Amino acid sequence: DQQVKQNSPSLSVQEGRISILNCDYTNSMFDYFLWYKKYPAEGPTFLISISSIKDKNEDGRFTVFLNKSAKHLSLHIVPSQPGDSAVYFCAASGNSGGSNYKLTFGKGTLLTVNP
Amino acid sequence: KAGVTQTPRYLIKTRGQQVTLSCSPISGHRSVSWYQQTPGQGLQFLFEYFSETQRNKGNFPGRFSGRQFSNSRSEMNVSTLELGDSALYLCASSFGGDKNIQYFGAGTRLSVL
Numbered sequence: 554d555q556q557v558k559q560n561s562p563s564l565s566v567q568e569g570r571i572s573i574l575n576c577d578y579t580n581s582m583f584d585y586f587l588w589y590k591k592y593p594a595e596g597p598t599f600l601i602s603i604s605s606i607k608d609k610n611e612d613g614r615f616t617v618f619l620n621k622s623a624k625h626l627s628l629h630i631v632p633s634q635p636g637d638s639a640v641y642f643c644a645a646s647g648n649s650g651g652s653n654y655k656l657t658f659g660k661g662t663l664l665t666v667n668p
Numbered sequence: 669k670a671g672v673t674q675t676p677r678y679l680i681k682t683r684g685q686q687v688t689l690s691c692s693p694i695s696g697h698r699s700v701s702w703y704q705q706t707p708g709q710g711l712q713f714l715f716e717y718f719s720e721t722q723r724n725k726g727n728f729p730g731r732f733s734g735r736q737f738s739n740s741r742s743e744m745n746v747s748t749l750e751l752g753d754s755a756l757y758l759c760a761s762s763f764g765g766d767k768n769i770q771y772f773g774a775g776t777r778l779s780v781l
Contacts, residue, residue: 585766585767587770589772594774594777595775596672596674596758596772596773597711597758597772598772599769599770599772602767602769604767648766653723653724653766654699654701654716654718654724654764655701655713655716655724655726656701656703656711656713656760656770658703658711658712659710660710661710
């Protein structure tokens with residue numbers, strides 16, 4: 554079963570507007586969440602993370618929101634730039650139950666930012 | 669500071685052969701994790717090593733194995749290759765505690781013919 558889900562395979566946004574990427578999870582043991590960006594033929598690049606004790610974390614143009622009761626997190630990119638065009642992965646880890654020391658990934662969302 | 673280095677970048681093998689992939693972590697990182705990326709299954713966890721000990725393992729057959737050396741460098745081995753093993757194999761390193769960010773290498777693209 555898929556414990557981390559990114560239900561939108563793709564998203565297209567105009568340059569300068571906001572990009573919102575969504576992620577849902579099912580495993581209650583997850584307590585740390587990360588977003589990675591991936592270009593073709595490269596490894597994933599870390600963007601931003603959030604611990605379950607927080608509901609928001611911000612780093613420059615990137616903000617991650619966590620709604621624990623809904624088991625939902627989102628990544629906001631403001632303003633979006635053409636260089637942000639990539640596949641974005643949501644990942645989660647826990648502290649027990651076999652979910653520690655590993656990342657469980659969603660299948661990714663392809664973001665295209667149009668000039 | 670050098671990033672995670674994976675060698676080789678590309679590899680072509682035939683069914684039944686075995687292969688060894690190498691990963692050098694970021695200096696100071698003691699944890700190395702391995703992931704397989706395929707178009708159908710996405711990124712899937714293979715195993716994680718810390719101080720030469722495997723701490724967690726994913727749902728892969730025993731043909732997939734790994735090890736870590738005292739300098740934290742890691743290798744993974746796949747024996748009796750199958751066509752379905754064709755994938756991008758990614759290595760990630762971290763300090764190894766809870767809530768540590770994993771930093772990824774560029775990966776090894778394995779093609780099994």
